Amino acid sequence: MLPGSSTLLIRNATILATMDVDDREIRGGGMFIRDGQIEQVDVTERLPTSADKIVDLSDHLVMPGLVNGHHHLYQTLDRACPASQNAALVDWLAGLYPRWIRLTPDDVALATEIGLVELALSGCTTAADHHYIWPTGVTADLQFEVARRVGLRFHLGRGFQNMGQGNGGFAPSALLEKGADALADCVRLIEKFHDPSPGSMQQVYVAPGSIRSVSPDLLKESVETARSYGVHFHMHLGETKGEIDYTIEKFGKRPVEVADALGCLHSQSWIAHGVHFNDGDVEILVRRRCGICHCPSSNMRLASGTAAIQHYIKQGVNVGLGVDGSASNDSSNLLSEIRIALLLSRVNVPADQPLLDPRTILKAGTLGGAKLLGRTDIGRLQSGYCADFIAFRLDRIELLGTDDPLAAIALCALTRVDQSWVHGRQIIKSGKLLGADDHALAQRYAGRKPIG
Numbered sequence: 001m002l003p004g005s006s007t008l009l010i011r012n013a014t015i016l017a018t019m020d021v022d023d024r025e026i027r028g029g030g031m032f033i034r035d036g037q038i039e040q041v042d043v044t045e046r047l048p049t050s051a052d053k054i055v056d057l058s059d060h061l062v063m064p065g066l067v068n069g070h071h072h073l074y075q076t077l078d079r080a081c082p083a084s085q086n087a088a089l090v091d092w093l094a095g096l097y098p099r100w101i102r103l104t105p106d107d108v109a110l111a112t113e114i115g116l117v118e119l120a121l122s123g124c125t126t127a128a129d130h131h132y133i134w135p136t137g138v139t140a141d142l143q144f145e146v147a148r149r150v151g152l153r154f155h156l157g158r159g160f161q162n163m164g165q166g167n168g169g170f171a172p173s174a175l176l177e178k179g180a181d182a183l184a185d186c187v188r189l190i191e192k193f194h195d196p197s198p199g200s201m202q203q204v205y206v207a208p209g210s211i212r213s214v215s216p217d218l219l220k221e222s223v224e225t226a227r228s229y230g231v232h233f234h235m236h237l238g239e240t241k242g243e244i245d246y247t248i249e250k251f252g253k254r255p256v257e258v259a260d261a262l263g264c265l266h267s268q269s270w271i272a273h274g275v276h277f278n279d280g281d282v283e284i285l286v287r288r289r290c291g292i293c294h295c296p297s298s299n300m301r302l303a304s305g306t307a308a309i310q311h312y313i314k315q316g317v318n319v320g321l322g323v324d325g326s327a328s329n330d331s332s333n334l335l336s337e338i339r340i341a342l343l344l345s346r347v348n349v350p351a352d353q354p355l356l357d358p359r360t361i362l363k364a365g366t367l368g369g370a371k372l373l374g375r376t377d378i379g380r381l382q383s384g385y386c387a388d389f390i391a392f393r394l395d396r397i398e399l400l401g402t403d404d405p406l407a408a409i410a411l412c413a414l415t416r417v418d419q420s421w422v423h424g425r426q427i428i429k430s431g432k433l434l435g436a437d438d439h440a441l442a443q444r445y446a447g448r449k450p451i452g
């Protein structure tokens with residue numbers, strides 16, 4: 001053993017789904033892990049027999065941790081908000097902005113922690129957030145601190161808007177930023193928090209709101225900023241039909257064509273939603289190798305439509321999954337999102353088309369998400385990858401009655417994992433999060449000053 005290194009041996013998993021290049025599903029599988037990195041994946045008998053820590057996962061299914069590709073954690077205090085319960089995107093925003101303008105740093109810290117805890121309990125090991133609301137005193141710095149405490153890998157999208165009510169967008173002027181200020185803070189956060197090294201626990205990406213909330217000049221500049229610092233780029237695109245009407249009227253082009261002309265779509269960028277894409281749009285995304293984060297609950301909740309992810313995947317687009325903000329999902333449960341994505345993909349499928357299968361959607365929720373974020377060190381259980389993995393007890397009531405437990409993770413109505421490790425460190429044990437206290441969080445919520 002190397003001096004100072006620490007080793008972890010996982011043994012006897014009933015099934016260990018690797019999602020590696022051969023999609024191995026190993027019966028009686030295990031892993032030998034050193035300093036958070038997987039050294040060996042094999043049947044238990046072929047693994048070393050000793051380690052600093054040995055965990056027997058008999059009667060468990062083990063798979064890579066889930067990766068959430070799109071969220072707005074600050075919205076977690078706006079679940080089931082009465083003003084926006086029955087509204088599509090534009091009216092939904094109108095109901096929420098009066099609350100968002102009053103958010104305090106404490107509100108954002110609490111919302112971030114509640115959201116990350118729920119994500120972690122649902123099997124997420126890496127979370128990307130898209131934060132574009134900056135009321136007085138709110139900075140992204142506090143979110144990194146919360147993510148560290150919960151134990152998740154965290155990618156922060158520094159978002160911004162410079163168009164609002166009166167010039168095409170929807171935000172009140174107090175929540176708009178000058179482009180130069182927004183990009184200067186992107187650079188500050190990149191220099192302070194972005195760690196591009198393998199195994200990185202925190203990264204930063206540049207994330208303008210959308211074509212309707214950010215001017216073309218600023219979109220272009222933000223692409224250049226992301227490129228010059230070697231970080232990823234992300235934005236909302238193709239979420240509503242209204243966006244198509246807007247860009248056709250203003251630019252004479254579809255949203256994807258506008259975004260492409262500004263340089264927003266490339267191999268180090270991904271977009272959220274992609275509900276309203278035609279064949280020409282998909283062809284552009286394939287050519288640019290730009291991925292899509294599918295957020296099915298949010299799209300249904302806001303009556304935005306149905307993204308044809310089966311078609312996108314077939315055309316060669318990398319698709320990952322995201323919960324989107326809790327104001328448009330009312331939860332941050334990524335396991336639920338996997339099942340909903342699978343079921344929604346089967347609505348309105350022509351009779352002569354094959355159906356999306358459970359293993360494909362599980363891969364979108366793991367490896368697909370990792371690829372969106374540009375990570376080549378997570379999303380698979382294989383030698384050289386980070387030890388980010390989750391485990392489900394197979395004697396849970398929801399999983400009784402299946403001979404295919406892996407498919408059952410996507411098809412059955414599961415909402416929580418039993419065990420979870422990030423970089424070889426256990427963050428959930430027997431269904432309990434080790435880095436945060438649910439009860440204390442509930443007390444903090446109960447004791448907060450109501451927004452506004």
Ligand SMILES: [Zn+2]
Pocket residue numbers: 070071072130236272324325
């Ligand atoms: Zn969103």
